[in-house]
Amino acid sequence: MPMKLAKFAFASLTILFLVAPLIAILPLAFTSSVILTYPIPSWSLRWFEELFTADAWRRAIFNSLIIGTGTTLLATVLGTAASLGLRNRLLFFCGSIRTLFLLPMVVPAVVLGVGMQVLLAGFGLTNSYAGVIIAHTVVAVPFVVVSVIGALAGIDERVELAAQSLGASPATVFRRVTLPLAMPGVLSGAVLAFATSLDEVVLTLFVAGPNQRTLARQMFSSIRENISPAIAAAAFLFIVATILIGLAVVLFRSMLAKRR
Amino acid sequence: MAEFIRFDRITKFYGPLCVVENLALGIGKGEFVSLLGPSGSGKTTLLMMLAGFEQPTSGNILLDGTAINDVPTHKRDMGVVFQSYALFPHMSVGENVAFPLQMRRLGKAEIAERVARALDMVQLSAFVDRRPSQLSGGQQQRVALSRALVFEPRVVLMDEPLGALDKQLREQMQLDIRDLHRRLGVTIVFVTHDQSEALTMSDRVAVFNKGKIEQIGTPRQVYDEPATRFVAEFIGETNLVEGVVEAVQGQEATVRLRSGAHIVSAVSGSVASGQPVFLSIRPERVDLSETRGEARNCLETEVTDSVYQGDHLRVQLQNAAQPLIAKLGRRSREFPPGTKVYAAFSAGDCRVIAP
Amino acid sequence: MSAVSSRTGRSLVLLAPLLLFLIGFFVWPLFSMMSQAVSDPAVLRLLPRSAEVLTDWDRKSPPTMPMQTALMEDLKAVDDDQALGDMVRRLNSARSGFRTLMSKTMSALEDTANPPADLVSIDKRWEKPEFWLAIADALSPLTDRNLLAAVDLGRNAAGDIEHLPADRSVNRVILVRTFWIAALVTFACAAIGFPYAMIAASLTGWKRDLMLAAVLLPLWTSLLVRTAAWFILLQEKGLINDLLQTLALIDAPLPLIFNRTGVIIAMTHVLLPFMVLPIYSVLITIPKNLMPAAASLGAPPWRAFLRVLLPLSLRGVASGSLLVFISAIGYYITPALIGGPGDQMISSIIAFYATGSANWGMAGALGVVLLIATLLLYSVYARLSTDEPGRR
Numbered sequence A: 001m002p003m004k005l006a007k008f009a010f011a012s013l014t015i016l017f018l019v020a021p022l023i024a025i026l027p028l029a030f031t032s033s034v035i036l037t038y039p040i041p042s043w044s045l046r047w048f049e050e051l052f053t054a055d056a057w058r059r060a061i062f063n064s065l066i067i068g069t070g071t072t073l074l075a076t077v078l079g080t081a082a083s084l085g086l087r088n089r090l091l092f093f094c095g096s097i098r099t100l101f102l103l104p105m106v107v108p109a110v111v112l113g114v115g116m117q118v119l120l121a122g123f124g125l126t127n128s129y130a131g132v133i134i135a136h137t138v139v140a141v142p143f144v145v146v147s148v149i150g151a152l153a154g155i156d157e158r159v160e161l162a163a164q165s166l167g168a169s170p171a172t173v174f175r176r177v178t179l180p181l182a183m184p185g186v187l188s189g190a191v192l193a194f195a196t197s198l199d200e201v202v203l204t205l206f207v208a209g210p211n212q213r214t215l216a217r218q219m220f221s222s223i224r225e226n227i228s229p230a231i232a233a234a235a236f237l238f239i240v241a242t243i244l245i246g247l248a249v250v251l252f253r254s255m256l257a258k259r260r
Numbered sequence B: 001m002a003e004f005i006r007f008d009r010i011t012k013f014y015g016p017l018c019v020v021e022n023l024a025l026g027i028g029k030g031e032f033v034s035l036l037g038p039s040g041s042g043k044t045t046l047l048m049m050l051a052g053f054e055q056p057t058s059g060n061i062l063l064d065g066t067a068i069n070d071v072p073t074h075k076r077d078m079g080v081v082f083q084s085y086a087l088f089p090h091m092s093v094g095e096n097v098a099f100p101l102q103m104r105r106l107g108k109a110e111i112a113e114r115v116a117r118a119l120d121m122v123q124l125s126a127f128v129d130r131r132p133s134q135l136s137g138g139q140q141q142r143v144a145l146s147r148a149l150v151f152e153p154r155v156v157l158m159d160e161p162l163g164a165l166d167k168q169l170r171e172q173m174q175l176d177i178r179d180l181h182r183r184l185g186v187t188i189v190f191v192t193h194d195q196s197e198a199l200t201m202s203d204r205v206a207v208f209n210k211g212k213i214e215q216i217g218t219p220r221q222v223y224d225e226p227a228t229r230f231v232a233e234f235i236g237e238t239n240l241v242e243g244v245v246e247a248v249q250g251q252e253a254t255v256r257l258r259s260g261a262h263i264v265s266a267v268s269g270s271v272a273s274g275q276p277v278f279l280s281i282r283p284e285r286v287d288l289s290e291t292r293g294e295a296r297n298c299l300e301t302e303v304t305d306s307v308y309q310g311d312h313l314r315v316q317l318q319n320a321a322q323p324l325i326a327k328l329g330r331r332s333r334e335f336p337p338g339t340k341v342y343a344a345f346s347a348g349d350c351r352v353i354a355p
Numbered sequence C: 001m002s003a004v005s006s007r008t009g010r011s012l013v014l015l016a017p018l019l020l021f022l023i024g025f026f027v028w029p030l031f032s033m034m035s036q037a038v039s040d041p042a043v044l045r046l047l048p049r050s051a052e053v054l055t056d057w058d059r060k061s062p063p064t065m066p067m068q069t070a071l072m073e074d075l076k077a078v079d080d081d082q083a084l085g086d087m088v089r090r091l092n093s094a095r096s097g098f099r100t101l102m103s104k105t106m107s108a109l110e111d112t113a114n115p116p117a118d119l120v121s122i123d124k125r126w127e128k129p130e131f132w133l134a135i136a137d138a139l140s141p142l143t144d145r146n147l148l149a150a151v152d153l154g155r156n157a158a159g160d161i162e163h164l165p166a167d168r169s170v171n172r173v174i175l176v177r178t179f180w181i182a183a184l185v186t187f188a189c190a191a192i193g194f195p196y197a198m199i200a201a202s203l204t205g206w207k208r209d210l211m212l213a214a215v216l217l218p219l220w221t222s223l224l225v226r227t228a229a230w231f232i233l234l235q236e237k238g239l240i241n242d243l244l245q246t247l248a249l250i251d252a253p254l255p256l257i258f259n260r261t262g263v264i265i266a267m268t269h270v271l272l273p274f275m276v277l278p279i280y281s282v283l284i285t286i287p288k289n290l291m292p293a294a295a296s297l298g299a300p301p302w303r304a305f306l307r308v309l310l311p312l313s314l315r316g317v318a319s320g321s322l323l324v325f326i327s328a329i330g331y332y333i334t335p336a337l338i339g340g341p342g343d344q345m346i347s348s349i350i351a352f353y354a355t356g357s358a359n360w361g362m363a364g365a366l367g368v369v370l371l372i373a374t375l376l377l378y379s380v381y382a383r384l385s386t387d388e389p390g391r392r
């Protein structure tokens, strides 16, 4: 019995440790005060207003959406194509290529950032949307690859053979069978790519100019320089977005599961 | 029967492994041929080459007299049914069955009509809008079947289509498929490693072993007249008795067993006197009696064990050093162990097989 | 056969775009970062003519006339005092006496009234091949200086590797600190994560789902949001200090932010999911009846745990720990926002060199150290997670 109690206490405290910080920040988004502390004197939406009207924040949100969209498109197209290519196990070097595709997840962002800055400067791509999108795509692509490879691995190859034998040309098999079956994986890969881009700070610090400040970058410098409840409001938006994205991924996964 | 499919000296290597070796086989139009053999004997590989999923290393596959080696799968017009059903999980039953018709660009109305007819044929009309995952295994297999038949392909290929079903359902489906074959008259190549399935359904059975065909013939032929030891042992149960040919008279040979007894037996291949051979004697063709009867072949034996198995009585016998098995109808009387009995069988019920 | 090769061709066409993209924007940047670390074209840029002439020199004989003229031309053309200073420093460390020799030479060259005929006429030392040798070596665009400096080593006048003086030895402190913080965080994660995963694996239904959701929610939440949350909680007037003061457990606010405590707490929170999930995934594959089986064989619960459950779950703990450690050593954002100056890890120093002082050589060299450490650990991790003994 005391063992059980101890387990219960430990689990509850750990859950508290994991979740409480995220919950604690939410009400502060609605404070009317200029300082980020409890107790909250009165409620207001002024910080959301600030977020959407203050130039720096508005631009940051706008930039995040542009860069996130660009990254999602680029990473999803490249990652999906490559995952399809990796399906053919005839290629003996598939293993090392796969490792290469996943490596950007492992390499420390600062290291990549330094190299990226040197390189993009050479191309004249620093301080440009293209440069930021490229940098974000590098770190977002592994998520697409993992997700699409997972979905493809779940496709019974005989289903595609069956389609062929029923008269579908290879292109038709791809369009009517492979792609629809891999779609949940592609979509959740795209969602993860968007989330990665949205949250990326370090590479952005290195390659983006003042005109490409993203929301995450803006939050970073605002925590560092002049912290205000606008941070809490931005965090609130992020958490809401996270929950939506999480729901979307769960939905895609269950779509995938239902088909099996 | 006109020959429709011809495998012309087909050889297939996977790397250094020879999976199908110099194989020749002809299949007639409207025929139901089973490829029967143990696991790994190359049945699936042959079927995959016929469907165009694999290319033979050498040799030609002819369909209606023309080589189809270079015809891609989707232009071969063959329906394939897999053991795993291979239904499209993202399409409804109706869409699955409509798929081959859409590929052939038929009109909407005609597709609807033919899908309805095909599903009706397998009694699944009520399930048109269901997803495959919402069907039982047997129902999924019937959908796969109607999908492979709906576009009236020239040949239907089935790779162990009933392997995943339980025994009762499997037997029901065997009869259903045979019935469909009779009604539609379509050519069917059917892969199985279940011998009773092959015997039940086929016009002819090709027995595979290690990438070669050991024997091809009607179910009766492969069962009653096994050409090789492998066929005799693989299909049904048999008693294999060693002996030496003493004399050959036309379709019969006299064989002397090691115990000294003489047996007169039908001959499948060609044997010469003095040649060591096996005799295959089917257990259910053996009669037991305590008195020596009229039969041409009669061995003195002793009962060592006798097991009641519901539909038959299985008796183990010992003739000199040679164990024998007899299966007796359930009306037969019991033989307690130790009883001395005569095991009798006619010349036509046993076969001489060259080793 | 043609079907096979066309399939291979198609695969290659599909793979090519990402492959090229990553080679161009992932491998190449890392490569150019490394080359920054070992390249030092400063002297080469200053003395292009000498470089040309010196390639023909046999490195033993006294300087020829063309060598002297070329060097004089080069020195006269120098207009960047900073670069000249760097070069002299480098040459002087290779050959002492270069500083005085150079200043004498430079002032003589500036004297346009009576220009010197050759270098030897300015100073006899220019006759000695040793000085020329130092220049010839410095002209090489490759250097190990930055890499050595990254681990607080340098070359002395004789060219031997030795420790840098204590006042210039900052990097080793930071490397040790980085690994130490990462180790502390890994330990904290393991200490919390292992029991947590065990409890979660022993539960069923909504309780297990709740425990997993509590891990996944932070994992999916933006890193910045989590760091911001901790920033707010840990402040002097933050929620934690408020709470402790209200409960009268402390009378003055605890210093929780801009110090090591804050960094460890926040990083543990951020990385805990990476510990829990691998352990959990190993634990759920362990058959439920093993512990009862051990008990039925006479093992008391704690021995059953030590002899059965712990060894089986060790692989999960190992891969979780590696994952946490790998992530921790490369961390930038959390230490940068929550830590004080004494808690900055190697990433912060790299960022400082790169963006603050534009010292690409040092940024690259430290980057190489971090990259190598990460890749080594990752290869261990990859091996650990591919060969799974007793499974498959």
Ligand SMILES: Nc1ncnc2c1ncn2[C@@H]1O[C@H](COP(=O)(O)OP(=O)(O)OP(=O)(O)O)[C@@H](O)[C@H]1O
Pocket (backbone or CB within 6 Å): B014, B017, B019, B037, B038, B039, B040, B041, B042, B043, B044, B045, B046, B193
């Ligand atoms: N793609 C392949 N690559 C290499 N070897 C293969 C391949 N496909 C089959 N084989 C080998 O070829 C041999 C014959 O395989 P095949 O699938 O034709 O046997 P089968 O008669 O259908 O057996 P089963 O009854 O088990 O289905 C086996 O030894 C198998 O391992």
Ligand SMILES: [Mg+2]
Pocket (backbone or CB within 6 Å): B043, B044, B045, B159
């Ligand atoms: Mg097979």
